[in-house]
Amino acid sequence: MEARLDGNLLIREAAVPEDLTVENTSEDAQLVAAARDGDRGAFGKLYERHTRMVHGVLLAHVPFAEVDDLVHDVFLVALRKLGSLREPAAFAGWLIAIARNRATDFHRKPRASEELPAEIGSSDPKEYEARAALEAIRSLPQAYRETLVLRLVEGMKGPEIAARTGLTPASVRVNLHRGVKQLREKLGRERP
Amino acid sequence: MNDDYLWDGSGSPDPEVERIENLLARFRGSQPPLEFPEVVRERPLAPAQKIAWVLSMAAAILLVACAAWYARGWLRHDSWIVSEVVGSPQLNGHVLRQNGHWRPGGQLETDATSRAELQLPGMGQIEIEPNSQVALLEASAEKQQFRLERGEIRAVVIAPPYVFLIHTPTAYAMDMGCAYTLHVDDDGTSLLRVTVGWVDLQHGWRQSLVPEGAAAESRPEIGPGAPYYEDASERFRQGLEIVNFDESDAKARSAALTTVLSEARKRDAFTLLNLFKRVDAEDRGRIYDRLASLVPPPPGVTREDAVNRDSAKLGPWWDLLGIGHAKKGFRGPPRVEE
Numbered sequence: 001m002e003a004r005l006d007g008n009l010l011i012r013e014a015a016v017p018e019d020l021t022v023e024n025t026s027e028d029a030q031l032v033a034a035a036r037d038g039d040r041g042a043f044g045k046l047y048e049r050h051t052r053m054v055h056g057v058l059l060a061h062v063p064f065a066e067v068d069d070l071v072h073d074v075f076l077v078a079l080r081k082l083g084s085l086r087e088p089a090a091f092a093g094w095l096i097a098i099a100r101n102r103a104t105d106f107h108r109k110p111r112a113s114e115e116l117p118a119e120i121g122s123s124d125p126k127e128y129e130a131r132a133a134l135e136a137i138r139s140l141p142q143a144y145r146e147t148l149v150l151r152l153v154e155g156m157k158g159p160e161i162a163a164r165t166g167l168t169p170a171s172v173r174v175n176l177h178r179g180v181k182q183l184r185e186k187l188g189r190e191r192p
Numbered sequence: 193m194n195d196d197y198l199w200d201g202s203g204s205p206d207p208e209v210e211r212i213e214n215l216l217a218r219f220r221g222s223q224p225p226l227e228f229p230e231v232v233r234e235r236p237l238a239p240a241q242k243i244a245w246v247l248s249m250a251a252a253i254l255l256v257a258c259a260a261w262y263a264r265g266w267l268r269h270d271s272w273i274v275s276e277v278v279g280s281p282q283l284n285g286h287v288l289r290q291n292g293h294w295r296p297g298g299q300l301e302t303d304a305t306s307r308a309e310l311q312l313p314g315m316g317q318i319e320i321e322p323n324s325q326v327a328l329l330e331a332s333a334e335k336q337q338f339r340l341e342r343g344e345i346r347a348v349v350i351a352p353p354y355v356f357l358i359h360t361p362t363a364y365a366m367d368m369g370c371a372y373t374l375h376v377d378d379d380g381t382s383l384l385r386v387t388v389g390w391v392d393l394q395h396g397w398r399q400s401l402v403p404e405g406a407a408a409e410s411r412p413e414i415g416p417g418a419p420y421y422e423d424a425s426e427r428f429r430q431g432l433e434i435v436n437f438d439e440s441d442a443k444a445r446s447a448a449l450t451t452v453l454s455e456a457r458k459r460d461a462f463t464l465l466n467l468f469k470r471v472d473a474e475d476r477g478r479i480y481d482r483l484a485s486l487v488p489p490p491p492g493v494t495r496e497d498a499v500n501r502d503s504a505k506l507g508p509w510w511d512l513l514g515i516g517h518a519k520k521g522f523r524g525p526p527r528v529e530e
Binding site for chain 1: 195198199200201208209212213215216217218219220221222
C-alpha cells in the first residue's frame, strides 16, 4: 500500500483491489455486449449492478420524490442508446453522465412539484433531521455531494464507489474525508 | 475522524457518521423492477417500404400524440397549470415559474406587486391577485378545493356544480357553474361577488345562494349573510348588515328589518327569500307580507308556511323571481322595471 500526503490527509493509494475494478468493467462489457444483441436478462443485470449508483447520483441533485422515476428514465435512455456506447467497459461512467444530464434537464424544465424545505416537510423529528442532513449534503460541492450520497445513503463502500464511478480510490477517499468534514460543520452550524 | 470506517466500513464506526448513515437510510433506492418496452424484431424492409413505413408511423404517432395531449388535459385533474405570472409569486417559498404545475399541499403567496393565473382544462381558470395567500387542498376529478386565507381570487369555473370549492376563514364557496370574485380581509371577513351563474356560500347551518350580479359578505364567528344586489339603496344595505350580522340587539335587528322591507325593490326579492331562515317567526310573517307584495307567492303558499319556514313550499317561490333556480340552472338576472 502506497501513501502520499494530500493537504492534511494521508491517502492510501492501493485501497481498492485492482481486480475489483477489472472484474467490474469486464463483466459490464460482457453484459453490454449481450444486451446489445437483445438479451434483456443481461440488461436486467446491468440494472441490478448499477441502480444504487444511479439512484445516489440523482438523489444528490433532485428531490427524493422524483428520483425513482428518473432512475427508470436513465435506464430506458441507456437501453435505447446502448448501441452508441463506444467503449462497453465504460458503461458505469456513461450511465453516470446520463443520470447527471437527466438531473440537469429536470432543473431546466418547469417542475410539477417543489420539494418542501426540511422545516415544513415533516413533524417527525427524525424525518426532519434526515431531510436537513440530505439538504446539507446537497449544498456541498458536486464531487463531495455525489460521493457522500453513495456512501452514506446508498451504503456503498469506498472501493465500490471508486470501481463503479471510475474515480481513483484516492479521489473517493479525499471526497469522503473532506465531504464529511464540511457536512459536520454545516450540521453543527445549523443545529439549534 | 475514523477514515477506515468511512472508507470501507472497517474498524470501529465513527458514531456521528453512523448516526447520519442511519438517518439517511430512508432515502436509499429500493430497486423497483425495471419495465422495458417490448421490442419486436421484424423482417428487414425494402428501402421504399422503409420510407413509407416511417412516414405512416410518423403520421400515426403525431395523431396519437395530439389525441393523448388533448385527452391528458381533460382527464388529469391533479394539478393546476401556471399560465401567467406577474412579479414573483411564491409557491412553498420558491418563486413560481410560468408553465409550472401546482399540486395539492402547496401554498401560493403573492406580494403587492405579483399575481398569478392558473388553469385546469375541464375545470376552469383562477387568477390570484396581489397580497393573497392560497392553498390547494385537493385536486381530483371529483373535487378541486382551495383555501383562500387572505387576498383575492377571481374564478371562472366550467366544472360541474359542487366540484369547485374555495374555503375561507368564515365560509366556503361552492361553485354552481359560474364566474366570481372572492376577497378575504386580514380579519377573515370575506366578500363574494358573482359575475356569472350562481355560487352556494355556506358555513355551518348558514347558507346563501348568490345569483349573478349579487354579492354576499361573510364574517368571523357568524358565516355568510343574505346576498344582495350592490345597486340596492344605502339604507337597504345598512339595514341588511344589521339583520345579517348583529345578533346582540333584537330590537335593533327588528328595526333594521323594517328598513330592509320598506326599501326592498322587486329586484331585491331574492334577498328577502334568503332572510326567512335568519329571523324569528314573527319577522318571517313580515317578510312574507312584503315579499308577496313584490312577487306574488306560488299557488297554495300561505303566510303560515312562511312563519313555519316550510322550505318545501317556499322553494318554488325562487322560480317566480325571474332569476332561475340555482339547482335547476341559471336563466339570467331579473329584468324588472322599477
